[in-house]
Amino acid sequence: MAQGLADRVRPLSLARERVLPVHSALAEVFPEGGLRRGTVVGCQGQAAWSTALALAAGPAQAGSWVGLVGLGSRWGLSAAAEWGVALDRVLSVPTVETAQLPTVLAAVADGVDLVVTTGAGVRAGDARRIATRLGQRGGVLLVLGDPGGFVPDVVCSAVTTSWTGLHGGCGRLTARRVRFEVSGRRVDRPRHADLWFPGPAGTPSRVQTEVDSNTRRPSVRLASAG
Amino acid sequence: MAPDAVGAVVRDQQIVAVSRAARAAGVRAGMRRRDAQARCASLILVEHDPARDARRFEPVVRALSELVPVVEVAEAGTVLFGARGPSRWCGGDSALAERVHRLAAGALGELLALVDGIGVGVADGRFAASVAAHRSVHAGQPVLIEAGKDTTAHALASVGVRALVQIAGLPAELTGLLERLGVTRLGELAALPRLDLGERFGPNGIFAHRLASGEDDRHPEVRAPSPDLAVGNEFEEPVLQLGPLVFAARHLADQLYERVAARGEVCTRLLVEAETEHGERSDRQWYLNGGLSAAAMVERVRWQLEGWVNQPGGLSAGVVLLRLTPDEVLPAQGRQLGFWGEASDADEQAARTITRLVGLLGPDAVCVPEWRGGRHPGDRYRWVSATSTDIADRAARVRAVAVSEHPWPGGIAAPSPAWILDPPLAVQVLDADGAAVRVDGRGAVSGAPSTLLLTGASSAVTVADWAGPWPTDEHWWDPARRRRRARFQLLSDRGEAFLVSLEQGSWWLEGRYS
Numbered sequence: 001m002a003q004g005l006a007d008r009v010r011p012l013s014l015a016r017e018r019v020l021p022v023h024s025a026l027a028e029v030f031p032e033g034g035l036r037r038g039t040v041v042g043c044q045g046q047a048a049w050s051t052a053l054a055l056a057a058g059p060a061q062a063g064s065w066v067g068l069v070g071l072g073s074r075w076g077l078s079a080a081a082e083w084g085v086a087l088d089r090v091l092s093v094p095t096v097e098t099a100q101l102p103t104v105l106a107a108v109a110d111g112v113d114l115v116v117t118t119g120a121g122v123r124a125g126d127a128r129r130i131a132t133r134l135g136q137r138g139g140v141l142l143v144l145g146d147p148g149g150f151v152p153d154v155v156c157s158a159v160t161t162s163w164t165g166l167h168g169g170c171g172r173l174t175a176r177r178v179r180f181e182v183s184g185r186r187v188d189r190p191r192h193a194d195l196w197f198p199g200p201a202g203t204p205s206r207v208q209t210e211v212d213s214n215t216r217r218p219s220v221r222l223a224s225a226g
Numbered sequence: 227m228a229p230d231a232v233g234a235v236v237r238d239q240q241i242v243a244v245s246r247a248a249r250a251a252g253v254r255a256g257m258r259r260r261d262a263q264a265r266c267a268s269l270i271l272v273e274h275d276p277a278r279d280a281r282r283f284e285p286v287v288r289a290l291s292e293l294v295p296v297v298e299v300a301e302a303g304t305v306l307f308g309a310r311g312p313s314r315w316c317g318g319d320s321a322l323a324e325r326v327h328r329l330a331a332g333a334l335g336e337l338l339a340l341v342d343g344i345g346v347g348v349a350d351g352r353f354a355a356s357v358a359a360h361r362s363v364h365a366g367q368p369v370l371i372e373a374g375k376d377t378t379a380h381a382l383a384s385v386g387v388r389a390l391v392q393i394a395g396l397p398a399e400l401t402g403l404l405e406r407l408g409v410t411r412l413g414e415l416a417a418l419p420r421l422d423l424g425e426r427f428g429p430n431g432i433f434a435h436r437l438a439s440g441e442d443d444r445h446p447e448v449r450a451p452s453p454d455l456a457v458g459n460e461f462e463e464p465v466l467q468l469g470p471l472v473f474a475a476r477h478l479a480d481q482l483y484e485r486v487a488a489r490g491e492v493c494t495r496l497l498v499e500a501e502t503e504h505g506e507r508s509d510r511q512w513y514l515n516g517g518l519s520a521a522a523m524v525e526r527v528r529w530q531l532e533g534w535v536n537q538p539g540g541l542s543a544g545v546v547l548l549r550l551t552p553d554e555v556l557p558a559q560g561r562q563l564g565f566w567g568e569a570s571d572a573d574e575q576a577a578r579t580i581t582r583l584v585g586l587l588g589p590d591a592v593c594v595p596e597w598r599g600g601r602h603p604g605d606r607y608r609w610v611s612a613t614s615t616d617i618a619d620r621a622a623r624v625r626a627v628a629v630s631e632h633p634w635p636g637g638i639a640a641p642s643p644a645w646i647l648d649p650p651l652a653v654q655v656l657d658a659d660g661a662a663v664r665v666d667g668r669g670a671v672s673g674a675p676s677t678l679l680l681t682g683a684s685s686a687v688t689v690a691d692w693a694g695p696w697p698t699d700e701h702w703w704d705p706a707r708r709r710r711r712a713r714f715q716l717l718s719d720r721g722e723a724f725l726v727s728l729e730q731g732s733w734w735l736e737g738r739y740s
Contacts, residue, residue: 048740065573067579075644076644079641081607082642087597089572089576091592092592094593094609100587104583107582111582112575160721163691169674173739176739
């Protein structure tokens with residue numbers, strides 16, 4: 001009854017209901033400041049898995065559940081915890097037979113806000129049906145790597161530019177810089193950011209542009225034209 | 227586990243139960259895993275698994291139900307029932323207690339050697355009876371506390387206040403504070419003015435005082451639900467398998483939970499009844515302090531029916547009736563939906579999704595993370611079957627207590643690889659001359675890694691930079707499980723980072739910093 005009442009008195013859809021929140025360092029890169037509900041988001045580039053973790057952290061902290069489908073035990077839980085994913089709101093269906101994949105994806109999409117999977121084994125027709133289901137239910141699907149049958153509305157590509165911390169046998173990996181790009185058919189023009197992914201403090205942040213920003217600016221212009 | 231095994235049950239790196247032989251070896255409940263292993267190297271550890279406990283305990287419950295029509299199972303290991311009727315039938319409380327002891331011992335069989343003993347207590351109310359039963363384990367004979375408020379209070383006086391947490395489920399902060407204030411026994415607690423306790427500790431303080439004084443030990447707000455809440459399913463085709471029954475139970479539990487929740491209540495005691503075509507019945511009451519979620523109800527139905535359907539000899543006919551009746555309800559606290567129905571709504575929905583997926587794919591198909599601790603990125607958390615854990619208790623399950631309090635020496639600091647290979651993939655790491663890189667006993671590297679050959683992929687990865695080795699020597703006290711590994715981080719010229727390890731001359735890819 002409370003739900004019915006809530007539906008009736010709800011005046012308009014609030015921004016936070018249309019968009020799943022993401023980490024503040026990433027929010028600026030997304031046209032709507034987060035993941036638009038009902039969309040398929042591709043995660044690509046060398047840092048694809050970290051991108052998925054970073055994108056899952058915001059919704060999981062805000063109370064949404066994250067469902068992993070067909071990822072086996074590859075999803076690094078320690079890394080997820082470090083990125084801030086609330087692990088008490090994660091469920092996983094590690095192995096699914098290809099024939100059951102569409103059914104399982106649809107069932108998970110019905111129950112959680114964020115679904116993470118790889119594109120492998122899903123045919124275009126099934127992918128379209130799942131996308132429609134997402135649209136009705138308001139969930140977001142992250143597709144890792146090759147999207148297979150899925151047509152991502154938004155593509156996040158994170159290309160590593162440098163790692164810091166290793167010195168010929170000494171040190172350890174501490175921080176990574178990536179060039180983060182958001183593009184796709186739901187994005188009017190590709191948007192870029194240089195990010196620490198993660199930074200030395202363990203969290204993503206914007207790379208502070210040096211005082212002399214002349215070297216950086218043209219590259220942004222060049223890319224946004226393309 | 228053999229009856230004389232030195233074994234213990236471990237949960238969250240903590241020992242929660244020990245066998246008799248393990249106790250003799252100095253292992254105690256509440257110890258950390260490592261401390262227990264240090265006390266007793268041959269200790270066999272098994273993970274906490276409530277479903278397994280319920281299965282193994284089922285024969286005891288079944289044996290008792292010959293004597294008592296409906297018994298209440300609080301958790302595997304503890305049953306409660308009203309003693310008045312059966313006691314009259316057996317000829318007195320002590321005759322009843324001895325009979326119960328005999329039945330339970332017979333049903334446990336050789337498992338009896340693992341436990342300290344069977345305790346049977348008779349007293350007024352759940353709390354006093356449980357205390358009596360605990361005492362009876364050590365006394366070696368049934369403990370009877372005469373009926374009446376004063377005799378009960380007198381019998382409880384010497385019991386430590388911690389029993390309030392262990393048996394009555396009151397918050398540990400309450401007794402911790404009481405102990406620091408110098409109130410360590412229930413008798414001392416009962417001697418305090420009740421109103422002052424109420425002022426200082428709120429409703430829990432008053433409830434604790436009531437328990438200590440031997441009064442009614444039901445939660446003050448517990449009430450009998452309205453009778454129209456029961457849900458049931460009559461099967462036109464008798465059902466013989468467990469699967470369809472649990473599937474039906476899932477719908478019933480959802481329905482029941484929603485009906486009870488719509489009245490702002492949660493069900494704390496649930497009666498589950500099943501009947502076959504030939505009139506064989508299984509009736510059980512299930513009790514949970516904080517209230518049963520829909521998933522918890524299904525779980526309990528599964529435990530009950532699993533034991534019943536698979537009992538020796540089996541059922542003579544299919545099940546035709548399954549009914550869930552709420553027996554006691556509590557006003558729901560803190561489970562109310564937000565006005566816009568977000569957070570707790572999402573949790574309920576996720577729990578329903580898990581139930582649905584389990585119905586679709588089988589009981590072990592859905593996993594949730596559980597904190598475990600360990601040196602390797604893949605060890606710190608692990609996936610456990612979602613049906614074997616209490617979804618409502620998630621936060622406790624994944625909290626990484628030990629991360630800050632007890633660091634794991636030898637662990638690699640953050641960031642951890644986002645992509646874990648479990649099991650690891652065999653690879654080759656070569657130095658500039660094309661020879662496999664080795665590490666000697668002192669941790670010296672034979673040459674700087676320059677090429678990483680991923681098995682299967684023809685392309686070799688050029689190593690631009692590297693770090694290591696970080697040697698670990700785990701389980702060195704146990705030849706069968708001892709593992710010596712040296713780990714390296716490798717960075718390719720294309721900016722990809724890998725976590726690899728060398729174990730007994732073989733290289734393994736453990737993770738990618740994708």
